Amino acid sequence: MQHIIELLIVLLGIGMAPALYYRFPKIPGNEPLSEGCGRRKISVVIPARNEEENLPLLLEDLRKQCYENLEIIVVDDGSKDKTGEISKSFGVKVITISDKPSGWLGKTWACQKGAEASEGELLLFLDADVRLKAQAVERILKTYEKKRIPISVQPYHKTEKCYEQASLFFNLIQIGANGVSLKKPQNIGLYGPLIIFSKEDYITIGGHESVKENIVEDMALGGKLKEAKIPYDLYVGDDEISFRMYSGGFKSLLEGWTAHIMRKRWSL
Numbered sequence: 567m568q569h570i571i572e573l574l575i576v577l578l579g580i581g582m583a584p585a586l587y588y589r590f591p592k593i594p595g596n597e598p599l600s601e602g603c604g605r606r607k608i609s610v611v612i613p614a615r616n617e618e619e620n621l622p623l624l625l626e627d628l629r630k631q632c633y634e635n636l637e638i639i640v641v642d643d644g645s646k647d648k649t650g651e652i653s654k655s656f657g658v659k660v661i662t663i664s665d666k667p668s669g670w671l672g673k674t675w676a677c678q679k680g681a682e683a684s685e686g687e688l689l690l691f692l693d694a695d696v697r698l699k700a701q702a703v704e705r706i707l708k709t710y711e712k713k714r715i716p717i718s719v720q721p722y723h724k725t726e727k728c729y730e731q732a733s734l735f736f737n738l739i740q741i742g743a744n745g746v747s748l749k750k751p752q753n754i755g756l757y758g759p760l761i762i763f764s765k766e767d768y769i770t771i772g773g774h775e776s777v778k779e780n781i782v783e784d785m786a787l788g789g790k791l792k793e794a795k796i797p798y799d800l801y802v803g804d805d806e807i808s809f810r811m812y813s814g815g816f817k818s819l820l821e822g823w824t825a826h827i828m829r830k831r832w833s834l
Contacts, residue, residue, distance in 0.1 A: 593801035609686030613676035617694035755785030
């Protein structure tokens, strides 16, 4: 009987996840840029390991952005493919790292090194599988300018093949975790694919070094912001801010699931 009750709870949680998703606001973007913010330099930091398929798509998207004051930094995190070579062909700043120092887990070291090499007053962290239409960065900046607090966006999940739809589960669960209250979202943590900080706020919380032992660094960063009493806002993306996961076939989906489950177990 206990197992049946537990199964019903899980199924109820899965069923509620889509509803919780739609309770989160979509990132706005029709407001004009405030005076002076168009001159803000945004350092885009992309941690990348074996991303030769996704990375050129994102770099081409960034090349086409309406907002042009961008510094693009790719951190090649020990890739075995052409990630570094492709990055250099786009003329962006490339940092190559190989061995993580002891105690650093996940992509935290890559993000930290990218931030240390940046020159912008704003830091925009992007996963390599994120896709951005031409007005996306300007839209992100407009939203940031409203309150000038960190914001994080869970991109809209695009799928092209039937098996890819299965990975929606993990995205909905992460969004659902931040929407556990029926009254309003709780902002338990950030969304890893897209985060923007001021460099000042990033330094205040100790950067990624402060969460270097956390595999699920996005959730941990949210905790550090709360500890520092720095509020942040969460949004979901749409067709302009999206991603496509596990496009490499069903094997890539299984590998991704395994990694995701291990990350969650490690964080418990």
